[in-house]
Amino acid sequence: MGIKGAEPFQPDQGTLDPRLDWTAGRRGIPYLDWGNYPGETWIRDQRYGGPYGPKKF
Secondary structure (H helix, E strand, C coil), X not given: CCCCCCCCCCXXXXXXXXXXXXXXXXXXXXXXXXXXXXXXXXXXXXXXXXCCEECCC
16 A cells, blocks of 8 residues: 555565455456556555455446
């Protein structure tokens, strides 16, 4: 949260629920067929919407 798109970033390497990446876009992880999710540059307002992008409608 609050990390600019140009700042260095390493996705969490810990254990996560595998369904997470089918539901939400996380920075540095492929987003549908559009390449890696860039984070802040695709989010209108992180204070309102958080740091993730939706993958489901």
